[in-house]
Amino acid sequence: MKNARNLIAVIALAICAVFLIFSSIMMHPFGKPSDSSMDDYIISNAQNETGANNAVTSVVFDYRGFDTLGEATVLFTAVAGVIMLFRREKHE
Amino acid sequence: MSEMSKIVRTISNSLFPFIMIYGLYVIMHGHLTPGGGFQGGAVVASGCALMLVAYSSEWVFKKVKESNLSVLESIGAIGFISLAFLGIGVTFFYNFLVGSNLLFGEIPPAGPNTGNLNTAGLLPLMNLSVGLKVIAGLFAIVAVMAFVASRGMRKK
Amino acid sequence: MVDIIDVLLTHGPALIIAVPLFGAFLTPLISRLNDKARNIFVIAVMGLTEFIVLLLAYDIFTTNGVHTYTFGSKQPLLTLPSGYLVPVRIIFEIDGLSIFMGIIAVTLALVASIYSWSFMRKEDGLDKYYTLLLLLTTGMLGMVSTGDMFNFFVFLEITSIASAALVAFRVNKGESQEAAFKYIVLSSIGALFVLFAVAILYGQYDALNIATLANRIRYTFLDKVALVLLVASLGMKAGIVPMHMWLPDAYGEAPASVTIAIVAATQASLYALIRMCFTLYGGITSVATIGWILIILAMASIFIGVTMALLQSDFKRMIAYAAVAEIGYMVLGIGVGLALLFSRTPYSVKAIQGGIFHIINDALDVGLLFLVAGAVFYATKERLLDRLGGLARNMRYSTIFFIIGALAVAGMPPMNGFASKLLIYESTYQVSPILAVVAILASILLLAVMVKIFHSAFMGPPLVKAADVPKTMLIAMAILAALIIFFGLFPNIVVENMVKPAADALINQATYISQVLGGV
Amino acid sequence: MIYNIPFIAVVLLILVGLATVIFKKNLIKIVIGITIIESGVNLFLITLGYRENSVAPIYTFAPSTKMVLPVPQALALTSIVIGVAVMALMLSIGVRIYRSYKTLDVRKMRRLRE
Numbered sequence: 066m067k068n069a070r071n072l073i074a075v076i077a078l079a080i081c082a083v084f085l086i087f088s089s090i091m092m093h094p095f096g097k098p099s100d101s102s103m104d105d106y107i108i109s110n111a112q113n114e115t116g117a118n119n120a121v122t123s124v125v126f127d128y129r130g131f132d133t134l135g136e137a138t139v140l141f142t143a144v145a146g147v148i149m150l151f152r153r154e155k156h157e
Numbered sequence: 158m159s160e161m162s163k164i165v166r167t168i169s170n171s172l173f174p175f176i177m178i179y180g181l182y183v184i185m186h187g188h189l190t191p192g193g194g195f196q197g198g199a200v201v202a203s204g205c206a207l208m209l210v211a212y213s214s215e216w217v218f219k220k221v222k223e224s225n226l227s228v229l230e231s232i233g234a235i236g237f238i239s240l241a242f243l244g245i246g247v248t249f250f251y252n253f254l255v256g257s258n259l260l261f262g263e264i265p266p267a268g269p270n271t272g273n274l275n276t277a278g279l280l281p282l283m284n285l286s287v288g289l290k291v292i293a294g295l296f297a298i299v300a301v302m303a304f305v306a307s308r309g310m311r312k313k
Numbered sequence: 314m315v316d317i318i319d320v321l322l323t324h325g326p327a328l329i330i331a332v333p334l335f336g337a338f339l340t341p342l343i344s345r346l347n348d349k350a351r352n353i354f355v356i357a358v359m360g361l362t363e364f365i366v367l368l369l370a371y372d373i374f375t376t377n378g379v380h381t382y383t384f385g386s387k388q389p390l391l392t393l394p395s396g397y398l399v400p401v402r403i404i405f406e407i408d409g410l411s412i413f414m415g416i417i418a419v420t421l422a423l424v425a426s427i428y429s430w431s432f433m434r435k436e437d438g439l440d441k442y443y444t445l446l447l448l449l450t451t452g453m454l455g456m457v458s459t460g461d462m463f464n465f466f467v468f469l470e471i472t473s474i475a476s477a478a479l480v481a482f483r484v485n486k487g488e489s490q491e492a493a494f495k496y497i498v499l500s501s502i503g504a505l506f507v508l509f510a511v512a513i514l515y516g517q518y519d520a521l522n523i524a525t526l527a528n529r530i531r532y533t534f535l536d537k538v539a540l541v542l543l544v545a546s547l548g549m550k551a552g553i554v555p556m557h558m559w560l561p562d563a564y565g566e567a568p569a570s571v572t573i574a575i576v577a578a579t580q581a582s583l584y585a586l587i588r589m590c591f592t593l594y595g596g597i598t599s600v601a602t603i604g605w606i607l608i609i610l611a612m613a614s615i616f617i618g619v620t621m622a623l624l625q626s627d628f629k630r631m632i633a634y635a636a637v638a639e640i641g642y643m644v645l646g647i648g649v650g651l652a653l654l655f656s657r658t659p660y661s662v663k664a665i666q667g668g669i670f671h672i673i674n675d676a677l678d679v680g681l682l683f684l685v686a687g688a689v690f691y692a693t694k695e696r697l698l699d700r701l702g703g704l705a706r707n708m709r710y711s712t713i714f715f716i717i718g719a720l721a722v723a724g725m726p727p728m729n730g731f732a733s734k735l736l737i738y739e740s741t742y743q744v745s746p747i748l749a750v751v752a753i754l755a756s757i758l759l760l761a762v763m764v765k766i767f768h769s770a771f772m773g774p775p776l777v778k779a780a781d782v783p784k785t786m787l788i789a790m791a792i793l794a795a796l797i798i799f800f801g802l803f804p805n806i807v808v809e810n811m812v813k814p815a816a817d818a819l820i821n822q823a824t825y826i827s828q829v830l831g832g833v
Numbered sequence: 834m835i836y837n838i839p840f841i842a843v844v845l846l847i848l849v850g851l852a853t854v855i856f857k858k859n860l861i862k863i864v865i866g867i868t869i870i871e872s873g874v875n876l877f878l879i880t881l882g883y884r885e886n887s888v889a890p891i892y893t894f895a896p897s898t899k900m901v902l903p904v905p906q907a908l909a910l911t912s913i914v915i916g917v918a919v920m921a922l923m924l925s926i927g928v929r930i931y932r933s934y935k936t937l938d939v940r941k942m943r944r945l946r947e
Contacts, residue, residue: 074855082848088538089840092516096836096885100519103399104882104902108890110394111903116255116264117188117277120890120900124907125193126280130250131384131403133283134241135455135467136195136911137290138334141234142448142471143918144294145341146478148227149441150925151305189893195914227341234338238331249327250385265892272893298921305928463908470915474922481926487933491942494860494926501867501919502854508912509847509874515905516881 160213169211176204184288188277194284198291205296214303223304226297233290240283254278318368323389325369326382326405329415329454333362337447344440352430355443359423362450366419370412374814379828380407381460392829400522400829406460408825409818413669413811414584417676418453420796421577422446425570428684428789431782432570432691442482449475449574456581460829462511462521465585466504472578473500473550479571480563492562499559503546510539510546523593524829527822532597543589544603550582553607553644554614557637561621564633569687572629573680576636580672583640587647587819591654595822604651607644612748614641619758628689628696628770632682635722635762638755639675643668645752646737649744654820660740666816667736670808674721674729674800681718681793685711688786689770692779698766703775710781712771714790719763721797724756729797732804839880846873860927860937864920871916878909 093099107128108120115123125133160166183190184197209217244251254262255278263276274281321328336358344351373380382389382405392400407415426446433439452475455468477500481493514536515521518529530536549556560579564572594600618638625631646668653661686696688711695701705712721728734756742749781787800807818824846869853866882905890900927937934942 071856078848078852078855081851082844084538084541085844085847086841088513088535089844090837091534092513092837092840094836095839095880096883098519098881098884098902099517101884101902103401103519104904106394106397106399106401107903108898108900111890112265112267112892114255115252115277115280116261117280118265118270118272118892119188119190119193120892120903121191121906121910122188122193122280122284123277124903125910126283127250127252127385128402129463129904129907129911130241130283132464132467132907132911133287134238134250134334135464135471136914137234137237137287138337138448138451139467139470139474139915139918140291140294141230141338142445142474142478143922144227144230144297145441145444145448146474146481146922147298147301147925148223149438149445149478150481150484150922150929151301152438152441152484189891191889191891193910195910224345228345231338231341235335238335238338242331242335244385245324245327248382248384248386248389249324249331251387252385268898269892269895295917302921302925302928463911467911467915470919474919477926478922481929484929485933487930487942490926490929490933494923494930497919497923497926498854498863498867501923502851502870505867505870505874509877512874512877512881512905512908515908521904 160216161211166211169207173204173208176207177201180204184284185281186274187284188280189272189274194287195291197284198288199295201288201292202295202299205292206299209300209303214300214307217300218304221300223297223301226293226300230290230293230297233286233288233293236286237283237290240279240286244279252278252280321365321368322372322380324382325365326380326407326458327384328365329362329369329458330451332365333358333447333451333454337444337451340444340447341440344443348439351440351443355447356423356426356430358447359419359426359450362454363419363423366412366415366454369407370416373407373409373412374810377409377814377817379818379824381405381828382407398830399520400525403464404460404522404829405458406524406825406828407458409814410584410588410669410816411457413673413815414457414581415454417673418457418577418581419450421573421676421680422450422453424680424684424789424792425574427792428687428786429570430785432687432786433568436482438482442479445475445479446571446574449479449578453578453581457584460523462514462523462526463508466508466511469504469507469550469582469585470501472581473497473504476563476571476575476578479574480567482568482571483566486566489566492559492566496559496563499556500550503549506542506546510542513539513542522829523588524826527593527595528826528830530594530596532599536594540589540594540603544586544606547582547586547589548610550579551586551644552579552637552640553610554617554637554641555610557614557617560637561630561633564636564683565627565630569629569683569690572683572687576676576680576683579640580676583643583672590651591819592822592825601652601655604648604654607648607651608744608748611641611645611648612751614638614644615752615755619755619762622762623758623765626698628698628701628766629683629686631698631762631766632679632686635682635759636675636679638759639671639679639722642734642737642752643671643675645741645748646671649737649740652744653740658743660743662816662820663736664740665819666808666812667733667740669815669819670804670812671730671733671737674733674797677793677797677800678718678721678728678730681714681790681797682722684786684790684793685715685718688782688790689779691782691786693777695777698769700776701770702773702777703771704779705771706775707779708781710787711790714794715767715771717794717797719767721801723760723763725760727801729800729804732801732808840877843873843877843880846870846876858939860930860939863939864923864927867923868916868920871912875909875912875916878905878912881905
């Protein structure tokens with residue numbers, strides 16, 4: 066029973082490995098992105114539109130600022146969860 | 158966790174301000190150099206964690222209450238979402254300070270330049286509030302876990 | 314007045330996220346005042362969100378339109394930077410299906426917050442509980458309304474972290490911690506694979522916007538790998554059978570008010586699965602293969618859900634397995650629709666309508682049953698069916714609500730479950746009569762499950778002392794029961810005004826794309 | 834082919850993480866496995882954005898204006914913070930499980946039936 070389960074897991078992992086390695090070979094050559102129109106727009110317009118020298122910061126807080134709000138929310142959620150998990154019980 | 162030796166405590170005492178200043182520098186210069194609110198906040202929080210290791214978690218909890226950290230984090234988060242809300246005259250998250258004559262309103266010259274702190278509009282303010290949030294949040298996680306671990310150890 | 318409504322409609326997509334999020338950030342501050350103020354505040358925030366969602370829904374369903382919102386650009390509708398063909402910023406795109414799911418999510422969350430008033434009153438740590446409930450609502454609304462792949466991943470993580478923390482709310486029970494750990498491990502692996510798929514798509518097309526990706530996609534080998542990753546991980550989050558292991562544990566161990574919020578979160582994942590299949594990969598004929606795979610998985614879900622439900626002895630786990638079977642019915646409708654999508658038969662649309670209608674019916678039915686289970690637990694502190702009995706004597710209202718919910722889950726007329734299951738059976742019959750017969754038989758077995766619960770918990774000699782539960786819990790259950798009866802008596806109104814626009818929005822991939830890339 | 838070694842490394846990291854999650858029976862090791870998968874995905878994002886002979890996308894004292902793609906870096910930053918949050922919550926639940934069961938072995942804590 067236990068061996069059978071392990072065997073299934075190994076087979077699944079092997080199939081996964083074959084597909085993923087095959088797809089990593091099919092990716093565009095490393096260092097030569099096949100398409101970069103969105104990023105080129107950001108590189109050339111970030112200074113003008115957001116006033117920030119750091120293009121990554123301009124992406125994080127301006128172009129994709131909403132993601133950052135979500136990310137801050139994730140951290141807030143985790144902190145709330147951790148404090149809730151370690152709260153002092155009444156009967157402890 | 159009990160207190161560590163006097164040597165460790167002295168060295169952490171003298172290192173602590175430098176870590177703080179470096180973290181705040183990373184936060185404030187997020188729009189000019191690598192870094193930003195999260196990275197700088199993590200640096201400051203790790204400085205606080207250093208004090209936690211050098212002294213004990215009980216000592217830290219005498220200085221800061223966990224509920225105060227929670228409130229500080231809420232304030233940081235509210236600051237961030239309020240900054241996003243301020244632009245709602247145009248759209249949510251609109252960076253209305255860029256190009257104005259107000260705080261951080263300048264636009265840097267195109268291409269490589271030497272960097273001007275007074276640029277980027279809302280971005281430094283957002284960095285600051287996110288930094289506050291990350292400091293409070295990460296330190297709350299580490300401190301609560303350390304406190305619980307030490308409480309569990311004492312019980313045995 | 315008209316101006317305010319216009320502003321609300323224009324900024325509505327941002328507000329449905331911002332309002333509950335702001336509420337969540339304020340809750341720790343307000344709960345320092347007192348408990349009652351916090352409860353009222355949370356319910357008010359939920360009510361306000363519900364109001365904005367319904368306002369948006371009214372506008373979308375009547376005009377059959379799509380609301381887009383570009384965060385941080387000079388106008389909300391300016392999806393592309395001027396004179397440029399690539400959307401750079403995050404865009405919310407709310408069409409009929411999104412707002413349909415949004416209504417489900419926020420309604421269940423509102424009911425959960427009303428129900429918690431009395432149900433959770435004796436617990437401690439409630440300020441964090443309410444914060445997490447609001448964050449969970451935010452996450453679900455974000456998942457259903459975003460039009461950006463990476464943004465979707467962020468909201469998926471918010472939803473899964475908040476629900477895992479809420480499942481672990483009873484910190485002294487090892488079982489609930491175990492269920493929470495299982496849940497968070499599986500959901501974070503699922504979310505990481507979603508991120509991997511997003512990265513594969515980004516690497517090829519340099520875009521994160523769903524409409525842009527759907528426009529550019531070329532169905533290379535890598536796209537198919539990404540599709541498989543997305544379907545597997547979102548199917549896991551939605552609790553489809555081979556990956557359903559976490560679901561009965563999480564549903565069974567969480568407090569009842571949390572469970573119905575997690576039901577909505579599961580359906581938000583199902584929505585994402587549907588959205589990826591129909592919109593992102595909608596133009597490819599081999600998506601019919603995915604349809605067939607979904608049909609097989611759906612039949613497995615129905616079968617395993619029903620049989621496992623019969624074997625359980627715990628009230629909530631029994632309903633949880635019935636919920637697995639219900640998920641199977643939804644996926645069956647969607648799968649049949651997907652398999653027939655390119656044959657252009659009217660049954661494809663009918664199957665999709667049945668599946669979508671069943672999503673809201675399942676949310677209401679299973680939600681009501683979980684609330685009744687929570688009420689029984691509140692009154693007796695017992696969960697095992699063997700130790701319950703004769704509750705009908707003392708808990709009259711809860712018994713009535715249980716009967717309503719049980720009939721609806723089993724798909725009996727005149728409840729709402731019947732209307733949607735009929736649509737699903739009809740269209741499944743076109744694919745394969747055997748499948749339709751099996752689905753009908755499973756539905757009868759579901760009735761047997763419900764009769765078993767009813768008989769052992771509510772009939773017979775009273776084994777435990779019980780009094781009926783406080784008013785707020787009854788109100789919460791009454792809201793769901795009233796909706797169930799309304800949907801069951803007038804299914805045509807609901808199908809015409811809500812389900813049909815949602816199904817149309819799902820099928821018309823071109824409208825979705827042109828809203829971002831064409832119009833402005 | 835030879836240029837794609839970074840992508841293959843990413844896939845290997847993900848597979849190592851998956852194998853850890855599947856075969857290890859210790860809660861902490863399962864958490865470590867998830868962290869490895871996460872590092873693999875983050876590395877994938879960063880490698881996607883690399884462009885040959887380019888500098889970091891920061892204009893302050895930039896030596897040239899040929900820059901790597903900024904969006905993947907922002908995505909990786911977001912995903913790292915999310916990973917930290919998830920890990921904190923998982924470890925806290927692990928501590929709670931240890932309190933209840935006095936063990937970290939998943940085989941000894943099957944109180945929830947199948």
